Amino acid sequence: MKWDTLEEEPCSLARTVAVIGDRWSLLILRECFLRIRRFDDFQASLGITRHLLADRLKKLVRFGVLRKIPYQEAPKRYEYILTQKGLDLYPIIMSIVHWGNVHMVDARGRPLLHEHKTCGKMFDPVMVCSECGEPLSAKAVHVHPGPGARKSSPVHASARERAKRAAEST
Amino acid sequence: MKWDTLEEEPCSLARTVAVIGDRWSLLILRECFLRIRRFDDFQASLGITRHLLADRLKKLVRFGVLRKIPYQEAPKRYEYILTQKGLDLYPIIMSIVHWGNVHMVDARGRPLLHEHKTCGKMFDPVMVCSECGEPLSAKAVHVHPGPGARKSSPVHASARERAKRAAEST
Protein backbone atom coordinates (compact mmCIF):
# COMPACT_ATOMS: atom_id res chain seq x y z
CA MET A 1 0.00 0.00 0.00
CA LYS A 2 1.18 3.51 -0.74
CA TRP A 3 0.76 5.69 2.30
CA ASP A 4 -0.46 8.73 0.40
CA THR A 5 -3.55 6.79 -0.64
CA LEU A 6 -4.39 5.98 2.95
CA GLU A 7 -6.14 9.28 3.55
CA GLU A 8 -8.57 8.53 0.72
CA GLU A 9 -9.66 5.15 2.07
CA PRO A 10 -13.33 4.85 2.98
CA CYS A 11 -12.41 4.33 6.62
CA SER A 12 -12.14 6.97 9.30
CA LEU A 13 -9.51 4.99 11.12
CA ALA A 14 -7.30 4.70 8.03
CA ARG A 15 -7.63 8.42 7.34
CA THR A 16 -6.66 9.29 10.88
CA VAL A 17 -3.74 6.86 10.71
CA ALA A 18 -2.56 8.83 7.67
CA VAL A 19 -2.20 11.83 10.01
CA ILE A 20 -0.97 10.38 13.31
CA GLY A 21 -0.10 6.77 12.48
CA ASP A 22 3.67 6.93 12.47
CA ARG A 23 5.89 6.49 15.45
CA TRP A 24 6.94 10.13 15.83
CA SER A 25 3.74 12.06 15.23
CA LEU A 26 2.04 10.94 18.42
CA LEU A 27 5.15 11.74 20.45
CA ILE A 28 5.34 15.19 18.87
CA LEU A 29 1.68 15.77 19.71
CA ARG A 30 2.29 14.66 23.29
CA GLU A 31 4.87 17.45 23.54
CA CYS A 32 2.38 19.91 22.04
CA PHE A 33 -0.13 19.09 24.77
CA LEU A 34 2.67 19.60 27.32
CA ARG A 35 3.16 23.13 25.93
CA ILE A 36 6.25 22.53 23.78
CA ARG A 37 6.08 24.83 20.76
CA ARG A 38 9.53 25.33 19.19
CA PHE A 39 11.71 23.34 16.85
CA ASP A 40 14.75 22.99 19.08
CA ASP A 41 12.58 22.17 22.09
CA PHE A 42 10.88 19.34 20.25
CA GLN A 43 14.25 18.12 19.09
CA ALA A 44 15.85 18.25 22.53
CA SER A 45 13.00 16.65 24.42
CA LEU A 46 12.32 13.86 21.91
CA GLY A 47 15.74 13.07 20.52
CA ILE A 48 14.18 12.93 17.05
CA THR A 49 16.52 13.76 14.18
CA ARG A 50 16.12 17.31 12.90
CA HIS A 51 15.41 15.98 9.45
CA LEU A 52 12.45 13.89 10.57
CA LEU A 53 11.17 16.57 12.90
CA ALA A 54 11.04 19.12 10.09
CA ASP A 55 9.24 16.59 7.92
CA ARG A 56 6.67 15.63 10.56
CA LEU A 57 5.93 19.21 11.57
CA LYS A 58 5.36 20.03 7.91
CA LYS A 59 2.95 17.12 7.63
CA LEU A 60 1.02 18.09 10.75
CA VAL A 61 0.72 21.65 9.48
CA ARG A 62 -0.43 20.40 6.08
CA PHE A 63 -3.17 18.37 7.74
CA GLY A 64 -4.28 21.37 9.81
CA VAL A 65 -3.37 19.84 13.16
CA LEU A 66 -0.69 22.43 13.93
CA ARG A 67 -0.37 26.07 12.89
CA LYS A 68 2.86 28.02 12.41
CA ILE A 69 2.72 31.31 14.29
CA PRO A 70 5.49 33.95 14.10
CA TYR A 71 6.76 34.91 17.55
CA GLN A 72 9.50 37.28 16.44
CA GLU A 73 10.65 39.19 13.36
CA ALA A 74 14.30 39.53 12.35
CA PRO A 75 15.13 36.78 12.15
CA LYS A 76 11.64 35.49 11.48
CA ARG A 77 10.89 32.67 13.89
CA TYR A 78 7.80 30.53 14.20
CA GLU A 79 6.28 28.31 16.83
CA TYR A 80 3.93 25.44 16.33
CA ILE A 81 0.62 25.48 18.16
CA LEU A 82 -2.36 23.15 18.11
CA THR A 83 -5.36 24.18 16.04
CA GLN A 84 -8.87 23.21 17.15
CA LYS A 85 -8.49 20.15 14.92
CA GLY A 86 -5.32 19.36 16.85
CA LEU A 87 -6.89 19.98 20.25
CA ASP A 88 -9.62 17.54 19.24
CA LEU A 89 -6.96 14.82 19.26
CA TYR A 90 -6.96 15.00 23.06
CA PRO A 91 -9.28 12.01 23.59
CA ILE A 92 -6.97 9.90 21.42
CA ILE A 93 -3.91 10.94 23.40
CA MET A 94 -5.69 10.40 26.71
CA SER A 95 -7.00 6.97 25.82
CA ILE A 96 -3.53 5.93 24.68
CA VAL A 97 -2.00 7.20 27.92
CA HIS A 98 -4.69 5.47 29.93
CA TRP A 99 -4.13 2.12 28.23
CA GLY A 100 -0.41 2.49 28.94
CA ASN A 101 -1.20 3.31 32.57
CA VAL A 102 -3.27 0.14 32.93
CA HIS A 103 -1.22 -2.30 30.86
CA MET A 104 2.34 -1.06 30.50
CA VAL A 105 3.43 0.44 33.85
CA ASP A 106 6.35 -1.04 35.74
CA ALA A 107 6.63 -1.53 39.50
CA ARG A 108 7.23 2.16 40.16
CA GLY A 109 3.77 3.15 38.99
CA ARG A 110 2.45 5.81 36.66
CA PRO A 111 4.80 8.40 35.20
CA LEU A 112 2.06 11.05 35.19
CA LEU A 113 -1.13 11.77 37.10
CA HIS A 114 -4.00 13.81 35.69
CA GLU A 115 -6.05 16.27 37.70
CA HIS A 116 -9.43 17.47 36.46
CA LYS A 117 -9.55 21.19 37.26
CA THR A 118 -13.33 21.18 37.05
CA CYS A 119 -13.77 18.79 39.98
CA GLY A 120 -10.31 18.95 41.51
CA LYS A 121 -9.73 15.21 41.59
CA MET A 122 -7.20 12.85 40.03
CA PHE A 123 -9.06 10.96 37.34
CA ASP A 124 -8.96 8.41 34.55
CA PRO A 125 -10.66 9.00 31.23
CA VAL A 126 -13.80 6.94 30.56
CA MET A 127 -15.42 6.58 27.15
CA VAL A 128 -19.20 6.73 27.19
CA CYS A 129 -22.09 6.69 24.73
CA SER A 130 -23.19 10.17 23.62
CA GLU A 131 -26.84 9.07 23.75
CA CYS A 132 -27.23 7.19 27.01
CA GLY A 133 -24.03 8.04 28.88
CA GLU A 134 -23.16 4.42 29.66
CA PRO A 135 -19.51 3.29 29.40
CA LEU A 136 -18.73 1.66 26.06
CA SER A 137 -17.36 -1.79 25.37
CA ALA A 138 -16.58 -3.39 22.02
CA LYS A 139 -19.21 -6.07 22.51
CA ALA A 140 -22.05 -3.60 23.08
CA VAL A 141 -21.48 -1.89 19.75
CA HIS A 142 -22.88 -2.89 16.38
CA VAL A 143 -21.42 -1.49 13.17
CA HIS A 144 -23.48 -0.40 10.14
CA PRO A 145 -22.28 0.83 6.76
CA GLY A 146 -22.74 4.61 6.54
CA PRO A 147 -23.36 6.89 3.56
CA GLY A 148 -19.62 7.06 2.78
CA ALA A 149 -19.14 3.27 2.79
CA ARG A 150 -17.57 1.43 -0.10
CA LYS A 151 -20.54 0.36 -2.24
CA SER A 152 -19.92 -3.27 -3.02
CA SER A 153 -17.92 -4.48 -0.05
CA PRO A 154 -19.00 -3.55 3.44
CA VAL A 155 -15.98 -3.34 5.66
CA HIS A 156 -17.36 -5.85 8.12
CA ALA A 157 -17.73 -8.63 5.55
CA SER A 158 -14.91 -11.07 6.05
CA ALA A 159 -12.26 -11.42 3.40
CA ARG A 160 -13.36 -15.00 2.96
CA GLU A 161 -16.95 -14.00 2.21
CA ARG A 162 -15.80 -11.32 -0.19
CA ALA A 163 -13.49 -13.70 -2.00
CA LYS A 164 -16.36 -16.14 -2.33
CA ARG A 165 -18.70 -13.47 -3.76
CA ALA A 166 -16.02 -12.33 -6.20
CA ALA A 167 -15.51 -15.90 -7.38
CA GLU A 168 -19.24 -16.41 -7.90
CA SER A 169 -19.67 -13.21 -9.89
CA THR A 170 -17.14 -14.16 -12.59
CA MET B 1 16.07 6.62 18.93
CA LYS B 2 15.97 2.84 18.91
CA TRP B 3 12.42 1.65 18.90
CA ASP B 4 13.03 -1.26 21.24
CA THR B 5 13.87 1.19 24.02
CA LEU B 6 10.56 2.99 23.59
CA GLU B 7 8.66 0.57 25.79
CA GLU B 8 10.96 1.33 28.72
CA GLU B 9 10.45 5.10 28.58
CA PRO B 10 8.85 6.63 31.67
CA CYS B 11 5.82 7.67 29.62
CA SER B 12 2.63 5.71 29.17
CA LEU B 13 2.12 7.20 25.74
CA ALA B 14 5.56 6.15 24.53
CA ARG B 15 5.06 2.63 25.87
CA THR B 16 1.73 2.32 24.12
CA VAL B 17 3.24 3.70 20.91
CA ALA B 18 5.78 0.86 21.14
CA VAL B 19 2.82 -1.52 20.77
CA ILE B 20 0.43 0.18 18.35
CA GLY B 21 2.45 3.10 16.99
CA ASP B 22 3.23 1.91 13.53
CA ARG B 23 1.08 2.29 10.48
CA TRP B 24 -0.06 -1.31 10.21
CA SER B 25 -0.77 -2.33 13.79
CA LEU B 26 -3.80 -0.10 14.16
CA LEU B 27 -5.22 -1.29 10.85
CA ILE B 28 -4.69 -4.90 11.91
CA LEU B 29 -6.47 -4.19 15.18
CA ARG B 30 -9.35 -2.56 13.33
CA GLU B 31 -9.79 -5.84 11.46
CA CYS B 32 -9.67 -7.75 14.74
CA PHE B 33 -12.54 -5.67 16.10
CA LEU B 34 -14.42 -6.39 12.87
CA ARG B 35 -14.03 -10.13 13.60
CA ILE B 36 -11.16 -10.94 11.22
CA ARG B 37 -9.07 -13.71 12.76
CA ARG B 38 -6.97 -15.50 10.13
CA PHE B 39 -3.72 -14.79 8.37
CA ASP B 40 -4.99 -14.86 4.81
CA ASP B 41 -8.05 -12.82 5.73
CA PHE B 42 -5.92 -10.06 7.24
CA GLN B 43 -3.71 -10.15 4.19
CA ALA B 44 -6.59 -9.99 1.71
CA SER B 45 -8.55 -7.24 3.45
CA LEU B 46 -5.56 -5.02 4.20
CA GLY B 47 -3.25 -5.59 1.25
CA ILE B 48 -0.34 -5.76 3.71
CA THR B 49 2.62 -7.85 2.58
CA ARG B 50 2.73 -11.31 4.10
CA HIS B 51 6.14 -10.60 5.52
CA LEU B 52 5.01 -7.56 7.46
CA LEU B 53 1.77 -9.18 8.55
CA ALA B 54 3.63 -12.13 10.07
CA ASP B 55 5.96 -9.71 11.82
CA ARG B 56 3.18 -7.51 13.23
CA LEU B 57 1.05 -10.42 14.39
CA LYS B 58 4.09 -11.82 16.18
CA LYS B 59 4.65 -8.47 17.85
CA LEU B 60 1.02 -8.13 18.95
CA VAL B 61 1.12 -11.66 20.39
CA ARG B 62 4.39 -10.89 22.17
CA PHE B 63 2.81 -7.84 23.80
CA GLY B 64 -0.22 -9.86 24.87
CA VAL B 65 -2.71 -7.97 22.70
CA LEU B 66 -3.57 -11.00 20.55
CA ARG B 67 -3.57 -14.70 21.35
CA LYS B 68 -2.94 -17.56 18.92
CA ILE B 69 -5.69 -20.18 19.21
CA PRO B 70 -5.61 -23.48 17.25
CA TYR B 71 -8.78 -24.00 15.25
CA GLN B 72 -7.77 -27.27 13.55
CA GLU B 73 -5.19 -30.03 13.86
CA ALA B 74 -3.50 -31.67 10.84
CA PRO B 75 -2.35 -29.38 9.51
CA LYS B 76 -2.16 -27.26 12.65
CA ARG B 77 -3.79 -23.89 12.03
CA TYR B 78 -4.20 -20.93 14.32
CA GLU B 79 -6.35 -17.85 14.48
CA TYR B 80 -5.60 -14.61 16.23
CA ILE B 81 -8.07 -13.29 18.75
CA LEU B 82 -8.03 -10.27 21.02
CA THR B 83 -7.08 -10.80 24.66
CA GLN B 84 -8.62 -8.63 27.38
CA LYS B 85 -5.58 -6.38 27.01
CA GLY B 86 -6.44 -6.13 23.32
CA LEU B 87 -10.14 -5.53 23.93
CA ASP B 88 -9.11 -2.68 26.22
CA LEU B 89 -7.72 -0.90 23.14
CA TYR B 90 -11.31 -0.24 22.07
CA PRO B 91 -11.46 3.34 23.40
CA ILE B 92 -8.31 4.16 21.43
CA ILE B 93 -9.76 2.73 18.22
CA MET B 94 -13.09 4.48 18.79
CA SER B 95 -11.57 7.87 19.52
CA ILE B 96 -9.42 7.58 16.39
CA VAL B 97 -12.46 6.65 14.30
CA HIS B 98 -14.44 9.50 15.84
CA TRP B 99 -11.74 12.08 15.07
CA GLY B 100 -11.70 10.83 11.49
CA ASN B 101 -15.48 11.09 11.34
CA VAL B 102 -15.36 14.70 12.46
CA HIS B 103 -12.27 15.94 10.63
CA MET B 104 -11.51 13.68 7.69
CA VAL B 105 -14.81 12.69 6.03
CA ASP B 106 -15.47 13.63 2.42
CA ALA B 107 -18.77 14.83 0.95
CA ARG B 108 -20.32 11.37 1.01
CA GLY B 109 -20.28 11.19 4.78
CA ARG B 110 -19.18 8.58 7.28
CA PRO B 111 -18.04 5.16 6.10
CA LEU B 112 -19.42 3.48 9.23
CA LEU B 113 -22.12 4.18 11.79
CA HIS B 114 -22.05 2.79 15.33
CA GLU B 115 -25.10 1.54 17.19
CA HIS B 116 -25.06 1.13 20.94
CA LYS B 117 -26.89 -2.13 21.64
CA THR B 118 -27.57 -1.07 25.22
CA CYS B 119 -29.70 1.94 24.25
CA GLY B 120 -30.40 1.10 20.61
CA LYS B 121 -29.23 4.45 19.23
CA MET B 122 -26.54 5.57 16.81
CA PHE B 123 -23.90 7.26 18.92
CA ASP B 124 -20.55 9.01 19.09
CA PRO B 125 -18.00 8.22 21.79
CA VAL B 126 -17.50 10.89 24.45
CA MET B 127 -14.60 10.95 26.87
CA VAL B 128 -15.53 11.92 30.40
CA CYS B 129 -13.88 12.25 33.82
CA SER B 130 -14.11 9.08 35.92
CA GLU B 131 -14.72 11.19 39.04
CA CYS B 132 -17.32 13.79 38.03
CA GLY B 133 -18.58 12.46 34.69
CA GLU B 134 -18.05 15.75 32.86
CA PRO B 135 -16.67 15.69 29.28
CA LEU B 136 -12.90 16.25 29.18
CA SER B 137 -10.95 18.92 27.36
CA ALA B 138 -7.19 19.44 27.26
CA LYS B 139 -7.48 22.82 28.99
CA ALA B 140 -9.37 21.47 32.00
CA VAL B 141 -6.61 18.99 32.83
CA HIS B 142 -3.51 19.57 34.90
CA VAL B 143 -0.61 17.14 34.79
CA HIS B 144 1.43 16.05 37.84
CA PRO B 145 4.48 13.81 37.98
CA GLY B 146 3.49 10.38 39.31
CA PRO B 147 5.46 7.77 41.27
CA GLY B 148 6.99 6.36 38.05
CA ALA B 149 8.20 9.75 36.79
CA ARG B 150 11.78 10.39 35.79
CA LYS B 151 13.39 11.79 38.94
CA SER B 152 15.36 14.78 37.77
CA SER B 153 13.41 15.95 34.78
CA PRO B 154 9.64 16.15 34.96
CA VAL B 155 8.19 15.55 31.55
CA HIS B 156 6.35 18.84 31.54
CA ALA B 157 9.48 20.96 32.02
CA SER B 158 10.37 22.53 28.70
CA ALA B 159 13.56 21.58 26.96
CA ARG B 160 14.69 25.14 27.33
CA GLU B 161 14.27 25.10 31.10
CA ARG B 162 16.04 21.77 31.35
CA ALA B 163 18.91 22.98 29.23
CA LYS B 164 19.21 26.01 31.47
CA ARG B 165 19.26 23.91 34.63
CA ALA B 166 21.87 21.62 33.11
CA ALA B 167 24.03 24.61 32.23
CA GLU B 168 23.75 26.05 35.75
CA SER B 169 24.65 22.78 37.43
CA THR B 170 28.06 22.52 35.69
Next chain:
DNA sequence: ATTGACAGTTCTAAAATAGAACTTATGGTC
Protein backbone atom coordinates in the same frame (compact mmCIF):
# COMPACT_ATOMS: atom_id res chain seq x y z
C1' DA C 1 35.21 39.77 14.17
C1' DT C 2 33.61 36.17 16.72
C1' DT C 3 30.33 33.62 19.21
C1' DG C 4 25.91 31.75 20.04
C1' DA C 5 20.81 30.85 19.31
C1' DC C 6 17.39 29.22 16.26
C1' DA C 7 15.31 26.81 12.40
C1' DG C 8 16.05 24.37 9.37
C1' DT C 9 18.75 21.55 5.01
C1' DT C 10 22.04 18.23 3.17
C1' DC C 11 24.73 14.17 3.26
C1' DT C 12 25.72 8.93 3.78
C1' DA C 13 24.90 4.59 6.10
C1' DA C 14 21.67 1.59 8.18
C1' DA C 15 17.08 -0.21 8.75
C1' DA C 16 12.36 -1.07 7.35
C1' DT C 17 9.06 -2.02 3.74
C1' DA C 18 7.09 -3.55 -0.84
C1' DG C 19 6.25 -7.08 -4.03
C1' DA C 20 6.78 -11.38 -5.66
C1' DA C 21 8.09 -16.15 -5.44
C1' DC C 22 8.86 -20.15 -2.69
C1' DT C 23 7.96 -23.77 1.29
C1' DT C 24 5.50 -27.16 4.11
C1' DA C 25 1.65 -29.90 5.33
C1' DT C 26 -2.63 -31.78 4.15
C1' DG C 27 -6.94 -33.07 1.60
C1' DG C 28 -9.49 -33.72 -2.49
C1' DT C 29 -9.91 -34.75 -7.62
C1' DC C 30 -8.86 -36.91 -12.20
Next chain:
DNA sequence: GACCATAAGTTCTATTTTAGAACTGTCAAT
Protein backbone atom coordinates in the same frame (compact mmCIF):
# COMPACT_ATOMS: atom_id res chain seq x y z
C1' DG D 1 -0.31 -41.64 -8.19
C1' DA D 2 -0.06 -36.98 -10.29
C1' DC D 3 -2.07 -32.68 -9.90
C1' DC D 4 -4.41 -28.85 -7.80
C1' DA D 5 -6.07 -26.08 -3.88
C1' DT D 6 -5.81 -24.11 0.92
C1' DA D 7 -3.51 -22.11 4.83
C1' DA D 8 0.23 -19.99 7.10
C1' DG D 9 3.97 -18.61 6.78
C1' DT D 10 9.42 -17.74 4.90
C1' DT D 11 12.83 -16.05 1.66
C1' DC D 12 14.54 -13.05 -1.79
C1' DT D 13 15.81 -8.43 -4.06
C1' DA D 14 14.68 -3.55 -4.97
C1' DT D 15 12.98 0.60 -3.07
C1' DT D 16 11.87 3.77 0.58
C1' DT D 17 12.45 5.56 5.16
C1' DT D 18 15.07 6.70 9.04
C1' DA D 19 19.34 7.66 11.93
C1' DG D 20 23.17 10.42 12.87
C1' DA D 21 26.02 13.92 12.05
C1' DA D 22 27.52 18.02 9.75
C1' DC D 23 26.38 22.17 7.39
C1' DT D 24 23.73 26.86 6.13
C1' DG D 25 21.64 31.41 6.84
C1' DT D 26 19.97 35.27 9.96
C1' DC D 27 20.38 38.03 13.37
C1' DA D 28 21.93 39.82 18.36
C1' DA D 29 25.26 40.36 21.75
C1' DT D 30 30.29 40.72 23.19
